[in-house]
Amino acid sequence: MPTPVEIALARLEELGAISDAPSHLVRTFLSPANREAAEKILSWMAALGMETSQAPDGTVRGILPGKNPSLSPLLIGSHYDTVIDAGKYDGSLGIIAALAALESLKLETITLPFPVHLLAFSDEEGTRFQTTYLGSRSITAPLDSETLAAQDAAGISIARAIATESPTATAAPILYPAGTPRGYVELHIEQGRVLEEAHEPACVVTSIAGQSRLTVTLTGRADHAGTTPMPLRRDALTGAAACILAAESLAQSSPPLVITVGKIQVHPGASNSIPQTATFTIDLRHPDDEIRQNSLTRLHESYLRIADERQLHLHWLPIQDNNATPCDPTLTASLLQSLTAITGSTLTLPSGAGHDGVAISKICPIAMLFIRCRDGLSHHPDEYATPADIATGIQILTHFLKSHNP
Ligand SMILES: [Zn+2]
Structure with a gap:
């Protein structure tokens, strides 16, 4: 048997x-x-x-x-x-x-x-x-x-x-x-x-672990990829890249905090257009709710700085917040x-x-x-x-x- x-x-x-x-x-x-x-x-x-x-x-x-x-x-x-x-x-x-x-x-x-x-x-x-x-x-x-x-x-x-x-x-x-x-x-x-x-x-x-999920949208200006000199650009995607790397370094410096950007969408999404908007997801988790909330605040502040430096508009949209x-x-x-x-x-x-x-x-x-x-x-x-x-x-x-x- x-x-x-x-x-x-x-x-x-x-x-x-x-x-x-x-x-x-x-x-x-x-x-x-x-x-x-x-x-x-x-x-x-x-x-x-x-x-x-x-x-x-x-x-x-x-x-x-x-x-x-x-x-x-x-x-x-x-x-x-x-x-x-x-x-x-x-x-x-x-x-x-x-x-x-x-x-x-x-x-x-x-x-x-x-x-x-x-x-x-x-x-x-x-x-x-x-x-x-x-x-x-x-x-x-x-x-x-x-x-x-x-x-x-x-x-x-x-x-x-x-x-x-x-x-x-x-x-x-x-x-x-x-x-x-x-x-x-x-x-x-x-x-x-x-x-x-x-x-x-x-x-x-x-x-x-508690979990926060949000969607971040950066808005700049769509321009011609050939005629817009670098200093005049308001590129939403390079701004998003800076934001994603900021999330990574925040998580790396505070284990066991983990942050993931799993999805990104770019508009207009053409090889010869400067991106006007970039929307990406954030999944942020930590076993301690207070540290998770503080980390969210720190991330939000760094995104406001990045958006400001790059003349982008930031939309920070919380989707889910589980203790x-x-x-x-x-x-x-x-x-x-x-x-x-x-x-x-x-x-x-x-x-x-x-x-x-x-x-x-x-x-x-x-x-x-x-x-x-x-x-x-x-x-x-x-x-x-x-x-x-x-x-x-x-x-x-x-x-x-x-x-x-x-
Ligand atoms: Zn399961």
């Missing part, structure tokens, strides 16, 4: 093969592949003897009763949607590893005192609607009208997608009033290189004990990437376990975690479930 780890490895391949595209992996909110993945996960939960259900937004839940029905449930899980051209591990591993940990307990004929609710979220990445944490937000409160009105590239709103594409459009939502779950635990690949550098298979997460989410000290200490028991390590890390725990922290304490991934690569088809590291992650989760004090 295959072991829970062997089953988990096979399931990663099975889930990784369910895609909306023939050439690469992609599963977005309520897409055919997303719905097929949900059915697969439901069947795995049912095989474990869980009581299963699916919310209208696609969130899948399996309930494993505990010995004491009056105890509040422990939530465990991750998301089953993906980015475009994704790897097989981001999200899926957290669901499959949780199933394997529960299988391991079953093999040991252990019934936990408290119920476990395994949750698989239909959307965390926000690939289809540019929203984040859609599935995990929906278990904390009904989705608000602004979110439900968000549209995909085809003009279909979330509300319409649920009404017309969800296999369980009229089912009861899965909702947890604040304070009702005892906690939420998630295993996830690190999506960075720190564990690899430290030669450690896993670590416990201390907090999920850091600290993991719960008690639940995290308990997960750290399990990490140490299995690996001997006491390594902890802040998460630079966002996770479902950000949304779920509104209703209960959260804790996270990171598993090493090759080259820190994620959101990429070459994303990979070794079977040995996955086995270690499952062991840590199993140990945590067994030793968690109700």
Whole structure:
């Protein structure tokens, strides 16, 4: 008979093969592949003897009763949607590893005192609607009208997608009033290189970094590339270049601050025209909210200076401002004990990437376990975690479930 780890490895391949595209992996909110993945996960939960259900937004839940029905449930899980051209591990591993940990307990004929609710979220990445944490937000409160009105590239709103594409459009939502779950635990690949550098298979997460996103537009004057001498130019793109380098040097001088310019648009965008406008995005993250805000202020001041020197107009447009989410000290200490028991390590890390725990922290304490991934690569088809590291992650989760004090 295959072991829970062997089953988990096979399931990663099975889930990784369910895609909306023939050439690469992609599963977005309520897409055919997303719905097929949900059915697969439901069947795995049912095989474990869980009581299963699916919310209208696609969130899948399996309930494993505990010995004491009056105890509040422990939530465990991750998301089953993906980015475009994704790897097989981001999200899926957290669901499959949780199933394997529960299988391991079953093999040991252990019934936990408290119920476990395994949750698989239909959307965390926000690939289809540019929203984040859609599935995990929906278990904390009904989705608000602004979110439900968000549209995909085809003009279909979330509300319409649920009404017309969800296999369980009229089912009861899965909702947890604040304070009702005892906690939420998630295993996830690190999506960075720190564990690899430290030669450690896993670590416990201390907090999920706060994040600011904004759009910056510099406006100058479009002129002829051949007839306008250099001193007379008001070139928006060279101004943007100075701004982007200023962001890089600010982040380099204040680790663990990270700043990324991932997108830039230039108008008119012709080889023989001096750029009139340059619009670029800023993604700025730091685990400490005060330092993040101070860094934003410093960046803004340097941009005002650059714009002034170059006679450009600066438009600074904040898009998103999320505070850091600290993991719960008690639940995290308990997960750290399990990490140490299995690996001997006491390594902890802040998460630079966002996770479902950000949304779920509104209703209960959260804790996270990171598993090493090759080259820190994620959101990429070459994303990979070794079977040995996955086995270690499952062991840590199993140990945590067994030793968690109700
Ligand atoms: Zn993820």
